[in-house]
Structure formats: C-alpha cells, structure tokens
Amino acid sequence: MFDLVKKELSLCMHPTAFIFLSFAVLVFVPNYPYEVIFFFSSLSVFFCCMMARENGDIAFSCALPVKKEHIPLAKMLVVIGLQCAILLLVGVMGAIKGAVLPAEQYINQAGISANIVLVGNGAILLGIFNLIFFPRYFKKPDKIGVPFVIGAIVVFLLIGVFIVLRWTTPLYSITLNGLNSENTGAKIAAFAISAAVYVVLSAVSCKLSMNNFRKIDV
DSSP: OHHHHHHHHHHSOOTHHHHGGGGGGGGGSTTOOTTHHHHHHHHHHHHHHHHHHHTTHHHHHHTSSSOTTHHHHHHHHHHHHHHHHHHHHHHHHHHHHHHHSOHHHHOOTTSSOSSHHHHHHHHHHHHHHHHHHHHHHTTSTTOOHHHHHHHHHHHHHHHHHHHHHHHHOHIIIIISSSOTTSSHHHHHHHHHHHHHHHHHHHHHHHHHHHHHHHHSOO
C-alpha cells in the first residue's frame, strides 16, 4: 500500500493539486464565498485523474503485484490527504485573518466568515464530492467528465445552500458566524459534526470505489 501511495504522489499528481492549496489565502478577499476554495480542491482531483488516464496509469497499476482493490484506495488516501491539507490551511488562514484584521473586516457579506465552521462546511462539500465522484470514476476510469460534472453541480448547489443559510437562519448568521472566540462551543460542535460527516462519507466512498473497481475488466 505504501508503494502505491508513493506511486500516486510521484506519477499521478497534477501540479494544480499543490497550486490550489495556496488558494486558502482567498479567505483574505473581502466578501467572497469562501466555500468556493474547496471546489478548487475537487477540480485538482479531476486534473489528476485525467492525467492518470492519459498516461495509462490504471493499466500500469493493475500490472503491478498488488491487490486490485488497493489501487483505488491508494488514490483516495492521497486525495484525502490533500483535502485535509486544504481544510487545515483554510483554518490557519482564517485564524490569522481574525488576529490581524479588525472584527468588522472579518465579517463576510457573501457567506459565512473564515472560521472553523467554514472549515466544517468545506469538509461536508469535499465528503459529498468524494461520494459522488470516486465510485462513478472507478466504475469507468476512462470516463472522468460525467462524474466530475455531477459532483461539481452538487457542490455548487450546496455552496448556494450555505450562503442562503447565512442570511436566513439565526444559527448561521449570528451563532456560527464571526470570530472563533464568539460562541466557541457552538462553532466547535458544528465543526465536529461536519468532520464526522466527512469521515463517514469518505469511508463509504472508499468502500464503494474498491467494490466497483474490483468488478471491472481493465
């Protein structure tokens, strides 16, 4: 498994997988829908899978002395690592923003502020994308576009839901919005629930992807 993960990092990583990590600094852009940052992480997954297809990576991996179901697992472990990295970076950048900018400049008019609840929202978005994209991708690894388009549409619809919640519910507009130092307990609870959702969705996605890939004839 370690060798497969190493192969993924060495041969299958598109440059955008690392470039898009720097997009965490977008939390400093005033009045921007910060959840869009996490879409770019999903977009990098599409580029990585497309590069792997063009380079014949699936056929190459199947020729290696490894269990077939470990091939999708290795790819997903790398993706989950990158997703955790962007979640961490957004959290760190948000904390820095809250420390260096006045409180009134921290408020986001286009969605929720750059606090740990935003990180939780991102975890939900990424978990749902994993559940939609990977089981479909590993059912037909040469067909990348349709799974990505479906995942992207759902992600943007959920971003719209988060923005609507920000302006229509006191929970999002007051309790979960603003600095991490305000209503800290509620924000931590919301983040913990979101993180648990991400873990469950990603685990289910891994299981489905492994089962689907095991059935195909490469």
